[in-house]
Amino acid sequence: MQRTLVILKPDAIQRRLIGKIITRFEEKGLQIVGLKLMQMTEELARRNYVQHEGRDFYEPLIRYMTSSPVIALVLKGKEAIETTRKMAGFTFGTKAEPGTIRGDYAISNRFNLIHVSDSQEAAEREISLFFKKAEILEYKSADIAWVYDLSQGAAV
Numbered sequence: 001m002q003r004t005l006v007i008l009k010p011d012a013i014q015r016r017l018i019g020k021i022i023t024r025f026e027e028k029g030l031q032i033v034g035l036k037l038m039q040m041t042e043e044l045a046r047r048n049y050v051q052h053e054g055r056d057f058y059e060p061l062i063r064y065m066t067s068s069p070v071i072a073l074v075l076k077g078k079e080a081i082e083t084t085r086k087m088a089g090f091t092f093g094t095k096a097e098p099g100t101i102r103g104d105y106a107i108s109n110r111f112n113l114i115h116v117s118d119s120q121e122a123a124e125r126e127i128s129l130f131f132k133k134a135e136i137l138e139y140k141s142a143d144i145a146w147v148y149d150l151s152q153g154a155a156v
């Protein structure tokens, strides 16, 4: 099982898309193991996006991410990193495929509603920026046998 960080960006909160976006992850079968509504500080935004430092979109990105509250989520599941990346869709709203979150709800390059970790290394780094260990909860999902087929070929 993998863990990944998802951020619902300021435009997702302002556009009242929190429920729709989180529902998609829940319905996919991913487990929410961390969740918080928060105001990102400039320092946190800069650390989260350190790999983009120096790019022309970097400073506007920091202003955008700190302009209004965000929701940070830790999602757990099989291949959670690749799965959530596919569900988010291509970075730019205009280029994102219909059926993805950005493809269905975003049309801007910057205001693209959601951030998802893009690798195992990034997920670990980003989760530790946003969450203390005690804020990530281990608990059993009641429907895990149905989501993952734990029947080993036998009838459930």
Ligand code: CMP
Residues within 6 Å of the ligand: 052, 057, 061, 091, 109, 110, 111, 112, 114, 115, 116
């Ligand atoms: P995200 O997946 O969070 O990673 C970096 C973010 O920077 C990206 O989503 C967009 O919000 C923003 N971004 C990336 N490229 C551009 C660009 N060319 N113009 C404007 N914003 C961008």
